[in-house]
Amino acid sequence: MLHKAGSGHTGGSLSAVELLIALFWGKIRQDPKNPHWSERDKFVLSKGHAAPVLYAILAHLGYFPKEELFHLRELGARLQGHPDCKFTPGIEVPTGSLGQGLSMANGMAIAARLDNLSTRVYVLLGDGEVQEGQIWEAAMSAAHYKIDNLCAILDNNGLQIDGWVKDVMQIEPLAAKWKAFGWAVIEIDGHDFKQIFEALDKAEKIKERPTIIIAHTIKGKGVSFFENQAKYHGVAPNTEELEMALKELEQ
Amino acid sequence: MKKASVREAYGKTLVELGEKNKDIVVLDADLSGSTKTQMFAQKFPERFFNMGISEQDMMGTAAGLAAAGKIPFASTFAIFATGRAWEQIRQSIAYAGLNVKIVASHGGITVGDDGGSHQALEDVALMRILPNMTVIVPADAIEMAQIIRVITNYYGPVYVRGSRLSFPVIYENKNYSFKIGKGDVVREGDELTIIAMGLMVHHALAAASLLALEGVETRVINMSTIKPIDEGIIIESAQKTGLIVTVEEHSIVGGLGSAVCEVVSETYPVPVKRMGIKDRFGISGKPEKLLSYFKLTPQDIAQEAKKLLNNKPRLLRAAN
Numbered sequence: 001m002l003h004k005a006g007s008g009h010t011g012g013s014l015s016a017v018e019l020l021i022a023l024f025w026g027k028i029r030q031d032p033k034n035p036h037w038s039e040r041d042k043f044v045l046s047k048g049h050a051a052p053v054l055y056a057i058l059a060h061l062g063y064f065p066k067e068e069l070f071h072l073r074e075l076g077a078r079l080q081g082h083p084d085c086k087f088t089p090g091i092e093v094p095t096g097s098l099g100q101g102l103s104m105a106n107g108m109a110i111a112a113r114l115d116n117l118s119t120r121v122y123v124l125l126g127d128g129e130v131q132e133g134q135i136w137e138a139a140m141s142a143a144h145y146k147i148d149n150l151c152a153i154l155d156n157n158g159l160q161i162d163g164w165v166k167d168v169m170q171i172e173p174l175a176a177k178w179k180a181f182g183w184a185v186i187e188i189d190g191h192d193f194k195q196i197f198e199a200l201d202k203a204e205k206i207k208e209r210p211t212i213i214i215a216h217t218i219k220g221k222g223v224s225f226f227e228n229q230a231k232y233h234g235v236a237p238n239t240e241e242l243e244m245a246l247k248e249l250e251q
Numbered sequence: 252m253k254k255a256s257v258r259e260a261y262g263k264t265l266v267e268l269g270e271k272n273k274d275i276v277v278l279d280a281d282l283s284g285s286t287k288t289q290m291f292a293q294k295f296p297e298r299f300f301n302m303g304i305s306e307q308d309m310m311g312t313a314a315g316l317a318a319a320g321k322i323p324f325a326s327t328f329a330i331f332a333t334g335r336a337w338e339q340i341r342q343s344i345a346y347a348g349l350n351v352k353i354v355a356s357h358g359g360i361t362v363g364d365d366g367g368s369h370q371a372l373e374d375v376a377l378m379r380i381l382p383n384m385t386v387i388v389p390a391d392a393i394e395m396a397q398i399i400r401v402i403t404n405y406y407g408p409v410y411v412r413g414s415r416l417s418f419p420v421i422y423e424n425k426n427y428s429f430k431i432g433k434g435d436v437v438r439e440g441d442e443l444t445i446i447a448m449g450l451m452v453h454h455a456l457a458a459a460s461l462l463a464l465e466g467v468e469t470r471v472i473n474m475s476t477i478k479p480i481d482e483g484i485i486i487e488s489a490q491k492t493g494l495i496v497t498v499e500e501h502s503i504v505g506g507l508g509s510a511v512c513e514v515v516s517e518t519y520p521v522p523v524k525r526m527g528i529k530d531r532f533g534i535s536g537k538p539e540k541l542l543s544y545f546k547l548t549p550q551d552i553a554q555e556a557k558k559l560l561n562n563k564p565r566l567l568r569a570a571n
Contacts, residue, residue, distance in 0.1 A: 084347070086346075086347055086348070092318055093314060093315065093318050093343065093347065094346045094347045096342065097338060097341075097342040100307075100311050100339060102311075103307070103308045103310070103312045103314070103315065103339075103343070104312070104315035104318065104343055105315060106308075106315060107311065107312040107314060107315020107318070107319065107321075107323075108316070108318055108319045109315075110315070110316060111276075111315065111316050111319030114298070115319075115320075133307070134305075134339070137302075137305035137307060137308035138308045138311065138312075140305070141302060141303075141305070141308055141312065144303075
């Protein structure tokens, strides 16, 4: 998909594969045939550049034909470079400019509470993304309004465009920060399905405060030469790289 | 002349609408006493969300509420709403055309003493360039109440610019109903047109009275919707009077004056004089003194109009 498009965010999509598979097949109640079902659970891809992994999942769930995946980023295609609810069924709100998804997720969670719905709202954050100030404004709001139907998942892959997060702008101690902001914090290996499911189950039972699952992941996971390489943040694989990657994934 | 608070009109109308429409929710960023959303907060605490001093999060939360079917009104001072949270309004609200109503107070220089940091002179320009966004500036408290009712029943993002100052009442006992995208002729005349927004509509009317003393008949238009702008009434005025003065308590760059020039230059070119703040920041002072300092009194407007009228033959030759 990314190879065909010739651009896009490879690394940050691969680090979130297991997280999103667990979420969409194991937790999120929704109906691809009726994307606006009022009692559905909602998902916000705050790290909007990981759109390719979300699109792949939505296509497999039946929101749109899989064939469309090969027209990612093309003029006239429904799959925009970053998630856009105007075009793509299954997308709740537009993202792409980092730092904004958590506020929108808060708003949707509050609306569900006002409407007495059992809707849960999930939001995937990037680790570099939490350098944005708005994330911390929203973190404060979620705790202040005791938004417990909200679960944030932080894809802690350690890399951002310019290099290691710790070198670009240190965000640690992450768990302590979120705890200090009034959140329940669960730390897991973000590539281990058992741990992911346990964390999602646990988050559902935490009341009176929001929960964040800090998922330790590897950028570019699954393809040895993508792994932990900042250069694959925003670059699509070329033909040779694609063949090597697919061969590795098949093994 | 009777004055009434535009902010109070907003607060009261919100309460009135909130009684009937349970989807209305209100957000503020620690200025609910000034913006008057406090009136709604007291009546419907479960539907009021004070977000603290965090305008960006407020706009994002409002977007999420709108995406889930609510009708959020988000309020704070005009500069913080449109300046601090501009990109949130762009990405989270306007980009998807979400149904968020941003109703700001404290637009323009009549914020007064607080000074340039608090005087939004760019807000209309900042909102006008966003696709999907509707931009409205009420001329008085009566129109503000009508605007709030109308936008509640309109789906899409809207920016309404209110003011700190109480405005002279223009629409009392008048058969007027606000419509999005419609300018209103508040005085007829055929020698020149003054197009104004907000408090400047009253000043334009006063200027027209001064001009009438000298035998000049001036058409005055309240252009309460800056976007989508009423092209018809602008073209009609250009054809009828051949000269236009725009007056706004806003930068002359990007606001009402620019919007009028865009229409005139592409359809029926006539000379336009833009009155407003001339590409500079505001300063502290009492509102009345600032209006004199920035040359936005009725006398200033009448004087500019006369200058334009004296040059009319030359300007029209140049235009043609």
